[in-house]
Amino acid sequence: MKIQDEIKKEHDEIRNYMLQMDNEEEKAPEIFQDLVTFVLSHHESEEQVVFDALSNKKDVKEVKNNLKAEHAGIRRTMQIILDTPEDDDMWKAHVHLLKDLLYHHVQEEEEELFEIVRKELDEAKQEEVYKEFEKYFKQIKPDAKAKVESKYIIEEEDVLPKSEP
Secondary structure, three states: OOHHHHHHHHHHHHHHHHHHHHHOHHHHHHHHHHHHHHHHHHHHHHHHHHHHHOOOOHHHHHHHHHHHHHHHHHHHHHHHHHHOOOOOHHHHHHHHHHHHHHHHHHHHHHHHHHHHHHHHOOHHHHHHHHHHHHHHHHHHHHHHHHHHHHOOOOOHHHHOOOOOO
């Protein structure tokens, strides 16, 4: 399997979580926690495995930095939701914002990131990156779940995301 196929599959899972939250409002808080765990694992795997496999040419670095900034913004929004009581009217409003951010983000990745992956990585490398991504995702998911359970998911770089040198 190629890495972009796996990322697309995971983006579909993210979309599914969001639909579940719409369709099962009474279970939305639990579904949200599963979504956050999944998104944290997904984003970190992208940054540590996929982005590292790509060049640092100016245009590629710009796309990676933009996506990292979006990841940080998404984490900050998820943190706000974790900090907001579920019965507060703002909880749903923040979830709505998160959905908008996620829909925009996955669309951007599927257009811009996938194009770079196809240009820079041959098929064998795309498959190798897929295997590394899967291994890394499985390795970090328990830590992501623990962060969600602690209700504190913000990292230092979320405050001011650093660009690639």
